[in-house]
Amino acid sequence: MAVELKVLFVGDAEPDVKLIARELRRVGFAPTWQRVETPETLRAALLREHWDLVISDTSLAGLDVMHALETTRFAAPDTPFIVVSGRLVESAGRQAIQAGASDSISKDDLGLLGPAVVRALQRTPEVGSIAQLLLATQELERRRIARALHDELGQQLMALRLMLESPHDSAAAIALVDQALAQTRDFAIELWPTVLDDLGLGAALRWLASRHTRGSLAFDVAVEGVPRMAFAVETACFRIAQEAITNIERHARASRVEIALRRTGDELELEIRDDGTGFDADAAWSRARGASIGLFAMRERAALAGGRLDILSQPGRGTTVRLRFPPRSLR
Incomplete structure (x- = not known):
């Protein structure tokens, strides 16, 4: 069961919005969204309905991130505001944080978006029960373990396969199997003791x-x-x-x-x-x-x-x- 999340995107690039929405889905959210790109449409959207989260680009012509943050603080002061910035404008994200934004994430590192959203929602109890936030956190943990299985255990098993396909040192192969077994036990314990x-x-x-x-x-x-x-x-x-x-x-x-x-x-x-x-x-x-x-x-x-x-x-x-x-x- 995914966590429903209403997101108001401030930006003029629909592909960026879809990329961010896909990342939110990957970590356990089910986002529904609207995209705005002018001060008037941002203000109208904030006053018309409740949003769980505002995510703003920094490179929008006619609506800079500080203006978007100020508008959000005025119209919906309790709504978390996260900046997603390009590499060349990360300074704008830092400036927004100093002015009250919840967080700033680079477009080149969207893997940090999930934890940033969970942190922001933890400070807004009206979004939903903590059980929902724990569900999102669980999804992040599952993703971490999946990566570890792929990067660590997967590499050990691949090395073992290469040993078995060619003349090999049996002692080294046994040692590699022992490492893989120990790694598997550790992963199982992390999931449930x-x-x-x-x-x-x-x-x-x-x-x-x-x-x-x-x-x-x-x-x-x-x-x-x-x-x-x-x-x-x-x-x-x-x-x-x-x-x-x-x-x-x-x-x-x-x-x-x-x-x-x-x-x-x-x-x-x-x-x-x-x-x-x-x-x-x-x-x-x-x-x-x-x-x-x-x-x-x-x-x-x-x-x-x-x-x-x-x-x-x-x-x-x-x-x-x-x-x-x-x-x-x-x-």
Whole structure:
């Protein structure tokens, strides 16, 4: 099921519009659109109906991107505005971002359009439920895995075929098969961790920590008598923990991570705490943006499963991600 998206294109090149629409379809959207190319038709379209997104070219004669942005901000101030620019006019895109545009993408790198659209829509809840945004994010992830299968596993299998077609070193061929098998297992685990099905959330959290233990980052996982729970709750806990650990590795410069899963009264509580650099949590929530799921979507993932997510952090004092589920959500 694709995510429906009403797009107003500002530009005079229909082939460009079709190329952008095709890219949107590739990453999980079902766009319907109208193209305008004058200030009058842009203003009329914005006032006549609601649009989920405005995408503007930078090379339109008679309607420059700054004028288009200003018109959109006046007529539909909550509508995301993304600039798609040619190589020679990328400076116009940067200028538009400074003036309030959601993002700027080069026509030569439309692969970045999908993540840019998801980020923009995350800041406009009226577009639809977060479930729809998660669907679009899923499509981006599937595309990434498909490319990895083609570029990594596919090349390994092709090399193995060449070995089998000519005199070869059997030890080298066996080593290549082992690499391909390991790569296949990693891809399968990325799609779904079977340990969560087989052994439950506590074991899955220990397994997750073991996969991320490297260098100076140490993990302490404590699970206190938690039985099996509803599928949605276990999945939400695991995916939020996964995202939190990824954020720690990328941004926190932490040396230690503590994961605690426990029952507090009748509630279930999952806590991920690090000793890293921390950040201004209030400012991060106000932005609620991210390249993948992001903080906003983590909170909404928890809400969809019946829980509540809180993130506590201050610069220099580490970060705590706390997820709670009331009794009615656990059954």
